[in-house]
Amino acid sequence: MNVAANQVILVGKIAEMTSVTSQDATGIRFILMVKTNWQSAEEAESFECVIFGKQAETFKQYTQIHATVKVTGHLHSCPHQTEDGQRFCGAEVIVDSFQLLERPEPVLAKVQEDSTKGNATDKKQNKEQDPFKNQVLEFLKDNRFL
Secondary structure (H helix, E strand, C coil): CCCCCCCEEEEEEEEEEEEEECCCCEEEEEEEEEEEEECCEEEEEEEEEEEEHHHHHHHHHHCCCCCEEEEEEEEEEEEEECCCCCEEEEEEEEEEEEEEEECCHHHHHHHHHHHHCCCHHHHHHHHHHCCCHHHHHHHHCCCCCC
């Protein structure tokens, strides 16, 4: 049996993000910038991505421009024709799932600031409950996986 797979996995930074509404569903359309190494020169390629439904709500709530995400989805072709009759065919990634890998630095600073607020008892309890809290934030700053 010969089965063709249409699966895309991309890791990159969000460059633009807009809400979209159609007759059937609402979603988020975003541009994902992905680093590429081509002939020993570092460049970035942009991919148009769309996410729908509950996933879109979650995506909007937890991500923002310049956040690093991993998306898994499939390609969807978008043929169109100009007013003078020229035909073009583009493609977009329909996102099935995503994973937030890194938030931009100002967001990390705010998370750290918020975590230091509170009384001494709360701080002591937080340290006892989550001894690896600071290591996780350092891991998010690691760019080796991008």
